[in-house]
Amino acid sequence: xIDVPESHPRYQSLLTRHRIEHGVEAGITSKQGxxxxxxxxxxDYLLGEETIPSADAAERAAAAQLxxxxxxxxxxxxxxxxxxxxxxxELADAVDAALEVNLFNRTEARMEAIADHLRAxxxxxxxxxxxxxxxxxLEHERGKVDTDGIYEADVVLVPLEDGDRAEALGEMDKAxxxxxxxxxxxxxxxxxxxxxxxxxxxxxxITAHARELADADSRTLERIVDEFDADEAxxxxxxxxxxxxx
Ligand code: ATP
Ligand code: MG
Numbered sequence: 623x624i625d626v627p628e629s630h631p632r633y634q635s636l637l638t639r640h641r642i643e644h645g646v647e648a649g650i651t652s653k654q655g656x657x658x659x660x661x662x663x664x665x666d667y668l669l670g671e672e673t674i675p676s677a678d679a680a681e682r683a684a685a686a687q688l689x690x691x692x693x694x695x696x697x698x699x700x701x702x703x704x705x706x707x708x709x710x711x712e713l714a715d716a717v718d719a720a721l722e723v724n725l726f727n728r729t730e731a732r733m734e735a736i737a738d739h740l741r742a743x744x745x746x747x748x749x750x751x752x753x754x755x756x757x758x759x760l761e762h763e764r765g766k767v768d769t770d771g772i773y774e775a776d777v778v779l780v781p782l783e784d785g786d787r788a789e790a791l792g793e794m795d796k797a798x799x800x801x802x803x804x805x806x807x808x809x810x811x812x813x814x815x816x817x818x819x820x821x822x823x824x825x826x827x828i829t830a831h832a833r834e835l836a837d838a839d840s841r842t843l844e845r846i847v848d849e850f851d852a853d854e855a856x857x858x859x860x861x862x863x864x865x866x867x868x
Contacts, residue, residue, distance in 0.1 A: 634671065635663065638705060638822060645704025649735040652727050655701045658782060665803035666820050668863045673827060676858035677819040683850035684779065684799045684815050685717070685831035686843040691777035691797070694719035695749070699726065702781045702821050703736045707743035709825040714745070716832040719779070722771040723750035726784050728763050759790045779828075781821045783809045801825075805859040816852055818859035 626636050642659045645651030673681070688694045696710060696719050703710075703723075714721050723736045737748040749771035756765040757772070764787065767773045778791060781801040785808030792798050792812045800813035801824045810816030817824050835843065 634822065635666075638663075638820075641704050642701065645700060648704075648739070649732060650739055651700035651704045652725075652732065654727060655699075655704075658701060662782075662803045662820065665863070668868055669803065669818070669859065670862070670868045671820070673819050673823050674859065674862050676855045676862075677817055677824070678827065679850060680815055680817040680855050681819070681824055681827045682831045682835075683847050684817060685828050685835055686838075686846040687777055687797050687799060687815060688713075688717040688719060688779065688828070689832060689835060689838075690840060690843050690847065691717075691719070691775075693775050694777040694779070695722050695772050695775040696720070697722055697724040697772060697778055697780045697783065698736060698740065698750075699724060699782060700732060700736060702825075703739055706821055706825045707740055709829065711740065711744045713779075713825055713829045713832070716829045716836075720771055720775075721745050721748050722768060723748060724767065724772060724780075726764065726787070728766060757787065757790045757794065759793065760787060765790070780809070780813075781825070785809050785812075788812050805856045805863070810856060814852060815847075815850060816856055818855065 626633055642651055642656060694717055696714055698721055721740060723733050725732060733751055740748050749768040752768045753766040755767050755769040755773035757767055772778055775796055777797045779799045783800055788800055788809035789812045797814045799815040800809045801817045801821050802810045803820060805818045
């Protein structure tokens, strides 16, 4: 895909940049998305560019929460569509969730481009284009969602969600799983399950946990969710960043 050997110490980071750049060229990712990626990279560097133990525990809890859900939805924006399209489709399959395109800077052209991109990567049903419901408390364009998607979902995974929308979704009586590399950002702070990890590592790891837990009974899954402590996970990530071990 890119002309960098896998042994290169910054292979993942270079691959990520290439994917985002390509996303912008393909009309999938917004220019704002490039800036968000830059912010994410800085935090990833401080976290040692690896899944820290507290993030792995959050990813396991997220898998359990998604498996317990009646109506789980994975929200997809321009960054995650560019970075992990195959991995999102695999996670949707593993936990039987719907994929819904949901953009901060919504344009019909970008909605369509992302839906097409997901379908090209194997998604069968992509929601978000109907936009027949609104998240309460958000201005018109930013609150648009599908009734049979995010609006009625009992569990939503929102990777890289902005603070306002994460908060508004959290107030809708849903379990909210947020993936965000910045533990101090509002989005992970309002999540019921904050995952402080790069989406590149987080999404496939949630899938791996979901596959491992596929045959677990609901009591076991509920225990995994209950034992997860959001504040502790945020503190562990912040401590890792402050430790200066990178
Ligand atoms: P707010 O407090 O409103 O959330 P913000 O500064 O966090 O403001 P966002 O638009 O939410 O603004 O910023 C994007 C977020 O996405 C940043 O916190 C960044 O760390 C995170 N991010 C960017 N790329 C990735 C990635 N690949 N994986 C995980 N998180 C990422
Ligand atoms: Mg944020």
